[in-house]
Amino acid sequence: MARRPSSPARSLARRAARPLAAALFAIAGLAGLSGCVPARILGANVAILFDSPLPVPNKVTAPYRPEARLAVLWVGHATVLVQIDDKLILTDPVFTSNVGIIVPRLVEPGLAPEDLPPIDAVLVSHMHFDHLSLGSLSLIEPKVRTLLVPQGGLVYVPNYAFESVEVPTWTTWQQGDLKVTAVPVRHSGYRYGLDRAWMDTSYTGYVVEYHGIKVYFGGDTAYQRDHFVNTRARFPGIDLALLPIAPVGPHDFMAPKHVDPAQAVQAFLDLGARRMMAIHFDTFINSTDTFGQAPRELRRVMAARGLGPDRVFLPRHGEQRILIARWAP
Template sequence: MATRPSSSPARSLAAALLATLLATLLATTVSCVPARILAGNVATLFDSPRPVQSKVRAPYRPEARLAALWVGHATVLLQIDDKVILTDPVFTDTVGVIVKRLVEPGLDPEDLPPVDAVLISHMHFDHLSLGSLSLIEEKVRALLVPRGGLVYVPNYTFDSVEVPTWTTWQQGDLKITAVPVWHSGYRYGLDRDWMTESFTGYVVEYHGITVYFGGDTAYARDHFVKTRSRFPGIDLAIIPIAPVGPREFMETKHVGPAEAVQAFFDLGARRMMAIHFDTFINSTDAFGEAPRELRRVMAARGLGPDRVFVPRHGEQRVLIAR
């Protein structure tokens, strides 16, 4: 893995002061939300990500029929019997050059088992990380992307396939279907007029177990209800809970904790796993704000950790044992 060059305490202090000054300038002179988010990222640019203690070194669990490990953000290592699926892999320290990790990856790339399918939900830098795919290239058997997504995927050694909404990719008994969500799929901004379908959720089916992965999505009840009608009895719904604020800016792009829980009910899933929080600064949320709000919503709706769980970075749970 890449290492950072050593630096003197004086140089580190100077870099930190510079970052603070730039962040303050951005935050006080520009009022728009993207500038405030940028200011938050500049302020952390020279910080080291928080370490993850006691990382899992052997994540393949022979005793599990269904297991999930949260690497961070939207990256989940999912095991269903002998199949391994990885969602939106991001293992790099930064995304989009300036967005720095707050917490290091909860799993090291070298500890990945062979991956039967990598699922990419959309083209944004914090979900389609080409540097991360290069790190794990030799372990990946197939990459699935939404419609139009292959334009940004290099010629890797593994197969790369576009899966439009409501179509299914199948390898043996493993079936993965693209399902609708409400987000955006462009990568650079200039491509927003023609990258209009390059975002998706996925439903994974194998040996009678069904898992939903929402990627990034705003609240769209019709999408969730239609997915439930086609896939009744979802065993696990992996749903983002952030970014939360400012809500008027985020509500057409991202569910907050309350909307995530409602999506969980709309999907009719047995359990929900919360993701997409406390890994990168992509909102005005404080660290820890989203999971605290989720726990408040859970209490209000009578949901315990047996139904909805909030993983720690690097935490792996066996949800169905053999």
């Protein structure tokens, strides 16, 4: 990841902490980081492992936009606040300073949890610590009306004050005119590694529909063309696809579960969506990628395929965009 200036004291602290960090990454191996992958990730990131997250200037404090029909705000990683008319949806909320105790944020959350408006539906794509953050759900508990998780996911969800619902693939949860359908992706749903054998349905994507607007949320997925083509067949005219573009490396390890920027763009085209917003990059230490690598690669792919920012865009942490505005009276 990106290297930042370091004081002598900080350098000493890092050297002293390396054995502990190595042990923690070894424990992370129980959650699926097999072989030498934890050591490679640690080696690529040890220089910033103990840095404070970068600040996000000028955060939005009033994210509900009455002038918007469709607006999005990237909090970071896979956390996006989606507004469709009067409905608010939050994807994979993570507001904590780290995930799984050991993985620190590189950039602070782009929205303070206390500034969240009431949320109609929280969508959790799978059970990994950087997507199902129980600490974050506790922070926003009073603001959440309903939590949606993939099939089998409720086993890891405590008894919160809000309703929690499992949504199996190709089934739809509906509240009034708001509909959320679970759609297939290619990933994994276990949380600790030891549960790998039986947590084999606990990952999903979602399509949100409200007042004729459709938003696809891919969560975390590898490239599998038929998943995206089948989703397009059932949901033609998707207005926005939220698609991950990282982690990329180590490539052989990541490819079975994650799309790289070129594959994300292909998934966007397979979905037939009008616009794509890139997510799941430059927020947590979870790969050997350098900071900014995935966005640079995405820009190269966009140029090669003739896609401008009107079709594919890279948000900044904390950036909010109105994609469909209301007509002026």
